[in-house]
Amino acid sequence: MFQPGEEGHDGAKRMIEEGVLEAAGARPVAAYGMHVVSSVLPQGLFASRPGPLMAAADTFKVTVKGRGGHGSTPHLSLDPIQAACEMVTSLQTMVTRTFNVFDPVVVTVGRFQAGSADNVIPDEAHFEATLRTFSKENRALAKRRLVEVVEGIAAAYGLGVEPSFAMGYPVTVNDRTEAEFAGATADELFGPGRYAVSPNPIMGSEDFSYVLENVPGAFVFLGACPPDRDPVTAPPTTTPPRRALRRRGAAGRRRAVRLAGGLQAGAGGGERIRGDHMRAWVVERPGPITSGPLRLIEREAPVPGPGEVLVKVEACAVCRTDLHLAEGDLEPRRPRTTPGHQVVGRIEGTGRRVGVAWLRSTCGRCRYCRRGMENLCPASTYTGWDADGGYAEYLVAREDYVYPLPGDRPAEWLAPLLCAGIIGYRALARCDLPQEGRLGIYGFGSSAHLTAQAAIARGATLHVVTRSEQARRLALELGAASADAHRPPEPLDAAILFAPVGTLVPPALEALDRGGTLAVAGIHLTDVPALDYDRHLFQERTLRSVTANTRADGHAYLELALSHPPRVSAVAYPFEEADRALSDLAADRVNGAAVLVLT
Structure with missing residues (x-):
């Protein structure tokens, strides 16, 4: 990869989006990158490690908004500098008290701007920090905690604050097999002892991480410190990046590493990149x-x-x-x-x-x-x-x-078909409902109200049992013969349990006629009480589970639903209110299907 834009312009990601990994006609089976460093490593020494090698790097920007005034009367102003300074120190305390030292997080404030005169309190103060992490979990948690700290301090001072993030490069993670191969090849080509396993990852970042998210591979450092300089104190340099992609076979692999060994690779900065x-x-x-x-x-x-x-x-x-x-x-x-x-x-x-x-x-x-x-x-x-x-x-x-x-x-009409409809369709098949048979449905939510319509269309007599009065009204509107809070009015040929309540299994089995089948349509069910063989299972009553669906189920149901559209009782929620939608579902306040709509 003769890549532009490595230093802060997302070059590797853009090349991937433009098809570099497919450019040779076959997707690479491995990828290698190398970074030439004029400091840290002695000349001619290769170094890398399996697993995380370089950190994810994001930029955290904060604007603290107060009310300016004269330095002689600070009590008449809202000083943003004092609060911003406390934020800077508190961020360091937050890191040490939140994160395990063995999964390190670094927050460094490198820029602080406020005011233009020694005797004037400004309206605003600004600072920027770099956030370095090695795990997705810590990256997400650190972003949340950074915002919580600055918002809390601003609130304590009665100030406004505007925090924002510029997402940078992700963690650079080497594949163990490819890192070991790169080290062995360096020793083979240049002599024993020319490769060292780095004991720890480093906090620099690198956009080759995007390649390693798509292709197994390794990123390697090559020391280029002049012999007369101490690697510890030698200044770093930046050179253009090169990348090597392996296509197939050991020969291709060896050529790729040898090619990489003869190329200088880009420096590891990759700072201040805002990704998608x-x-x-x-x-x-x-x-x-x-x-x-x-x-x-x-x-x-x-x-x-x-x-x-x-x-x-x-x-x-x-x-x-x-x-x-x-x-x-x-x-x-x-x-x-x-x-x-x-x-x-x-x-x-x-x-x-x-x-x-x-x-x-x-x-x-x-x-x-x-x-x-x-x-x-x-x-x-x-x-x-x-x-x-x-x-x-x-x-x-x-x-x-x-x-x-x-x-x-409409998207809100289609969405419930994709699980509620498909799973209900499979449950209907699993309960062995005979032609024009008597079907019981326990629980009447998103899946049940779609399944009911499919059963009625086949000529079934439908009885619904649900504790929700609103759901019982909907069932009757859709054509159910009865809707009760406790039991069906006649023996059933088949039944489907949609409510995830194990205590409903015995009465649902007892309500079956001879040879009837109860299908439990859910991934989770609370504990089922002990069954009485004579009351619940004898006379060839059958208890079945429903486990997910096949793609054939999905295609069959969607073809049916699009040719004979069901009435979808959908309650739309803004995307930002997903937590409220789940709360309403838990409290049986959703009559039909809740749907999150993105605008």
Whole structure:
């Protein structure tokens, strides 16, 4: 890569966006970068390490707003300098009292401006700091704490404050195998002892990090200190960057490293770069919804990898699974996950409208995938659980797992179809409802109200059991034969339990006629009480679970819904009120489906 703009202008990222990783006709299987340093390392010594090598670097800017005045009467002014100085010192205290020293964070204020005369208190004071971190978790937490500190101090002084961030380069992380290979090749080509494993990462930043986010590889330092200078005190230099990409095979790998060994690489600055960023809700600390587990943050926009697409979100329906994740009923699989898996949006670059649903990927090779049961794949991953979901302005999805959507339908109508509709469709198949049979539905929210319409369209007699009076009215409006808070009025041929309440399983089984089936349509269910074999299971009553869905289920249901559109009872919430939407869902205040709408 003969790359421009390495020093603060995002050159590597822009080259990636313009297709450098596909330019040779085959995507690289490894990438190497090298940085020539005239200080720190002796001449001719290579150094690197597996794992984190260089830090993420962001810029934090603060404007403190007060009321100016004369220096002789400070009590008549609101002095921004005093508050800004306290902010600078408090930021250092915050770092030492918030972060583990073994996952270091550095905040350095390098610029401070205020006033123009010695006897005049100015209206404003400004300072800028660099934030250096080695983990995504600390990067996000540090950004939040920095803002909290300056806002708290400003409030204590009765001043205004405007904090902002300029997102910089991410952490440079070396692949262990490629870092070891680079070190072994340096020793092989230049003699034993010419490569050293760096004991610690460094706080500099480097835009080659964007390459390493897409391709396994390694970034290496090469010492170029003159023999008559002490590397510790020698001044640094900056030289243009070069990059080497390996395509295939050991020969290509060796040529790439030898090429890199003969090139000078760019210096590691990469300062003050504002990268793409977006707003996203994250599960900060799982717990009861009343404790506020969701937090709206600003984070880097995701970058699609091979076979993935970047989707700009138009709307995302709210699912009870999101509530389970926020409250900790579903154990988070990654820190600070962005929920949401009923996403309507458009693919960046093409504008094609697609839906992103719960099932994110499967292995395609296991016996379940080969039998058409990919929903049971042990390696399956899920949107909004294993990967960040649609409570954000952008998300990344596997291109072969998104659903094409029409451009003429409202996003808030389409979004609930992508989980509520699809899962309900599979649950309807799993409960073995006979033609013109009697179906019971327990719980009547987003998925249930769509499933009810599909069942009625097939000629079913529908009985709904739900504690919500509002939901019972909706069920009757949609054509249910009955809607009761306790039990159906007649024996059922089939039933679906949508409410995640295990104590409902025994009465739902007892309400089944001989040979009836109860399907539990949820990823989480509270404990089920002991069953009585004669009352609950005898006479060939069947209890089944519903686990996710296959892509075939999704395509089949969407084809049905688009050709015979259901009534979607959608309650729209502004994107900024996702926490309120989940609170309303938890309290049964949503009549139908809650949908987050981005404007």
